[in-house]
Amino acid sequence: MRVGIVGCGAIGTEISKAVDEDERMELVFLIDRHPEKVEALLHTLKKKPKFVRFSSEGFEELLPHIDLLVECASQSAVREFVLPALRAGKDVLILSVGALVDAELFEEVERSAKENGCRVFIPSGAIVGIDGLKSGHVRRIYHVRLRTRKPPLSFKGNKHVSFKELVEINEPKVLFRGSAKDAVQLFPENVNVAASLSLAGIGIEKTEVEIVADPSIDKNIHEVEVEGEFGRFVTVVENVPSPSNPKTSYLAALSAIATLKGIISNIKVGT
Ligand SMILES: NC(=O)c1ccc[n+]([C@@H]2O[C@H](COP(=O)([O-])OP(=O)(O)OC[C@H]3O[C@@H](n4cnc5c(N)ncnc54)[C@H](O)[C@@H]3O)[C@@H](O)[C@H]2O)c1
Structure with a gap:
């Protein structure tokens, strides 16, 4: 599975490392509005991604290279990156799920996914149950x-x-x-x-x-x-808080990684 990631903070860093270590996945691009975040993350990866960007400019040109977009940036990134990815027929995994409290945006995401035959994954995040x-x-x-x-x-x-x-x-x-x-x-x-x-x-x-x-x-x-x-x-x-962002629970990052592994596994355990 070819993966592109938007957001190289606490969650994006953990997900990128997990993708890098799993031979069934390939990290194709990293995007963050802060170049230093991308730089710091690149140093920790064994295989460097093909593309690195610092804004949504030219984002559409990257989309043919991936199967799935991971959004782990911010609520505004859901509009900026997730909607274009869905329109291009790509599956998406959304961490900034709070954005979907906006009923209009939720409907747009749902409609785009249906029209373009793609799936939207929302991990359990920091809660259990x-x-x-x-x-x-x-x-x-x-x-x-x-x-x-x-x-x-x-x-x-x-x-x-x-x-x-x-x-x-x-x-x-x-x-x-x-x-x-x-x-x-x-x-x-x-x-x-x-x-x-x-x-x-x-x-x-x-x-x-x-x-x-x-x-x-x-x-x-x-x-x-x-x-x-x-x-x-x-x-x-x-x-337990994430080491680099105490506002983010470590379990949220792990839950996103488990969701990615679930997508590519042939046997799915749990509802
Ligand atoms: N679903 C859950 O349970 C759960 C739990 C914790 C955090 N979150 C959410 O996940 C997201 C990421 O969390 P985090 O702790 O990794 O945050 P973080 O602040 O550590 O990292 C976010 C990164 O995204 C970048 N970014 C933000 N908006 C961007 C944009 N529009 N374009 C490019 N780059 C952008 C920032 O520069 C930053 O490096 C946040 O929206 C957070 O609220 C969800």
Whole structure:
């Protein structure tokens, strides 16, 4: 499988190395708006990609050389790179899943994929339980709840909680309780997990989210609770941050690599 990657940050670096090490895949291009990110990554690869770019200029000319585009850059990159790739009939893997909270963009992605006969892969990312939710969703799901606990200072810079308020937290404090739709507006830090869960299940309006600032923890902890005709399950994941981007859970990068390996494997385990 010939792969092109947009975004050479925490996730892009891990994915590029995994592609480089897997003889069933070939890394054809790397794109990042910061040349130094690409340079740093190139040094770690055994086989150098054929093309390197620092913008979307001339992107269409690269597309005939790949089978699949990996987007691990930013929400704006979904419009800039994913849509042209789909129009060229290429499969895509999207990490900035928060972009798909925009219903208009989601419909455009879905329509383009259908019209051009390609597939859109969205890895589970930093949460655990998407498999059970998908299975349960074949019948009725009563509710989906996401409870996210993070150290208070991970909310630094959020418009709705002041720095002073965060510093003074000395026991777990609920910062938000409501729909995933409102959560992604008020707490964009949570946009990817809330979006993946909503897309896999009952949608952004019905998925319930609670966000807690907890001074007793040093990891991002996501608890998912799903109840439906199938019964009930609860998952808890204590995420280790990525070494180069503490806002990104390491599991998100690993989940993208596992998705890529799943695409080229003849036997697929798990829903
Ligand atoms: N699905 C999930 O569970 C999950 C989890 C963590 C992060 N993410 C998302 O994945 C994406 C990548 O995360 P990361 O931690 O690797 O980020 P990062 O900031 O470490 O790296 C992103 C890289 O992409 C580049 N970039 C951004 N927009 C670009 C554009 N339009 N054109 C060219 N280059 C561009 C940046 O220069 C940067 O080097 C982010 O959107 C993040 O929100 C998803």
